[in-house]
Amino acid sequence: MKRxxxxxxxxxxxxxxxxxxxxxxxxxxxxxxxxxxxFRWARKGTNPKTGDRIFLKSRRTVVFHCSDRLKERINQKS
Structure with a gap:
C-alpha cells in the first residue's frame, strides 16, 4: 500500500x-x-510553572484504557 x-x-x-x-x-x-x-468537574489547581493557585473550569476530556492483551504484549520479555 502506498504511503x-x-x-x-x-x-x-x-x-x-x-x-x-x-x-x-x-x-x-x-x-x-x-x-x-x-466529564471533569471544576476544581482548584496549581500552575506547575509558577506555583500559583488557579481555577480549572469543568470540561469533557478523552480517556484511554489499554486492553489486557496490549498490556501483555508490551510487557513481554524479549
Missing part, C-alpha cells in the same frame, strides 16, 4: 473516532483499547 493511501485511510479512521467521541459514545478497538469521554 499516501495509508495516510488517507488513517485520517478517515481518526475522523470517525473524533465524531464518535464528540457524540459521547465509546470507541472500542478490539485488542488495543477503549476511548471514552469523561
Amino acid at each position: 499516501k493511501r495509508a495516510g488517507k485511510i488513517i485520517n478517515s479512521m481518526l475522523e470517525i473516532i473524533k465524531g464518535t467521541l464528540e457524540r459521547g459514545e465509546i470507541v472500542l478497538i478490539s485488542g488495543f483499547g477503549k476511548f471514552n469521554v469523561k
Whole structure:
C-alpha cells in the first residue's frame, strides 16, 4: 500500500473516532483499547510553572484504557 493511501485511510479512521467521541459514545478497538469521554468537574489547581493557585473550569476530556492483551504484549520479555 502506498504511503499516501495509508495516510488517507488513517485520517478517515481518526475522523470517525473524533465524531464518535464528540457524540459521547465509546470507541472500542478490539485488542488495543477503549476511548471514552469523561466529564471533569471544576476544581482548584496549581500552575506547575509558577506555583500559583488557579481555577480549572469543568470540561469533557478523552480517556484511554489499554486492553489486557496490549498490556501483555508490551510487557513481554524479549
